Amino acid sequence: MPFKxxxxxxxQLALAYVxxxxxxxxxxxxxxxxxxxxxxxxxxxxxxxNIAEGSTAQSDSEQSRFLGMAVRSxxxxxACLHIIRRRKFITNIEILNQAEENARILASKLHAFxxxxxxxxxxxxxxxSYNMDEI
Numbered sequence: 178m179p180f181k182x183x184x185x186x187x188x189q190l191a192l193a194y195v196x197x198x199x200x201x202x203x204x205x206x207x208x209x210x211x212x213x214x215x216x217x218x219x220x221x222x223x224x225x226x227n228i229a230e231g232s233t234a235q236s237d238s239e240q241s242r243f244l245g246m247a248v249r250s251x252x253x254x255x256a257c258l259h260i261i262r263r264r265k266f267i268t269n270i271e272i273l274n275q276a277e278e279n280a281r282i283l284a285s286k287l288h289a290f291x292x293x294x295x296x297x298x299x300x301x302x303x304x305x306s307y308n309m310d311e312i
Contacts, residue, residue: 182232187286191225191247194279198254201276204267213266217257223250224283237294244291248284255280 182188198221202214224247231243255277260266262273 180229180232182229185228185232185290187247187283187290188225188228188232190279190283190286191221191228194251194254194276194283195221195225197272197276197279201261201267201272204269204272205261206266209266213257213261217254217261220250220253220257223247224254228287241291241294244287244294248287248291251280251284251287 195218198217202218205214227243227247227250231240231247234240234243258273258276258280262270267273
């Protein structure tokens with residue numbers, strides 16, 4: 178019998194993202210072996226691991242917390258992609274574009290999943306525009 182997380186679409190997307198990040202990181206220069214390469218792989222892997230770990234949570238709020246960690250790890254990979262693009266470490270722009278698009282889709286699905294776990298009575302701050310000139 179499969180584990181609960183194995184059936185989740187976000188988990189399947191996270192695994193596909195890990196595969197893409199491994200393919201992308203293989204194209205990084207040797208000088209980034211212990212910097213960006215290891216960082217982006219660890220962060221991408223963390224997305225899938227947090228989804229899996231959160232699926233065994235005792236409560237929706239605990240699962241939501243793990244999904245929040247998955248989102249943060251995903252955003253870390255996006256920052257790595259920006260650095261890779263900015264430093265021109267990879268000439269294959271298509272794989273960078275694909276990774277950024279997959280990250281956007283995965284982030285959207287993670288946020289939707291997380292929001293579905295939130296109780297209707299949860300207090301949230303309303304949006305407000307802050308004017309720093311008034312301070």
